[in-house]
């Protein structure tokens with residue numbers, strides 16, 4: 001059995017203030033070390049559950065957050081080509097480590113969807129959606145279920161609401177949008193490891209998240225100029241700040257973007 005873990009930084013244990021997630025911010029290095037520790041905890045749980053391959057992707061920002069010397073040597077770090085691994089159905093399930101809730105979620109640490117400055121809200125077929133739905137939706141096209149989500153309490157609630165009874169590990173709670181209180185590191189990583197073990201046991205019991213086709217995506221931007229900048233021949237401007245995009249099929253993760 002194999003799995004692919006996408007990663008983000010906002011939902012990582014110990015990442016508790018907004019300045020930790022930008023590469024010039026104070027605390028960024030600590031955030032990256034914590035990212036490695038959370039990934040390793042998830043991978044350790046998956047290997048303990050008998051997986052023979054765990055692919056991981058450095059998904060935050062430009063994807064330059066991993067510290068190779070701290071990464072569990074058993075994992076396969078995909079620097080490119082993660083979409084092909086999904087398309088070619090090389091994994092039995094998909095997971096998200098360190099994720100955050102969709103833009104507009106209250107009591108969520110750094111809630112946003114893709115770009116917090118530009119995107120106000122995002123819907124898939126009229127349903128408020130975020131990065132979780134995008135990742136799970138892309139994997140779901142190829143029949144791959146999303147079985148593991150780690151992050152703050154809010155994204156874990158979002159995951160259960162969207163995907164059902166999957167394995168989640170809530171490692172912190174937001175205090176307002178830009179601060180969080182994390183569990184002690186050891187406790188958080190034990191939860192992540194436990195959730196990973198549980199995720200492996202869910203294969204075959206949880207259905208993939210399927211986006212009904214043809215799909216309609218709605219993007220509402222914070223300002224009219226952001227809307228203008230995202231206008232292209234694949235979408236239609238239906239309001240001053242709103243784009244709609246119709247999809248007959250999903251072939252790439254980018255299809256779920258404007």
Ligand SMILES: [Zn+2]
Pocket residue numbers: 008100114131
């Ligand atoms: Zn993100």
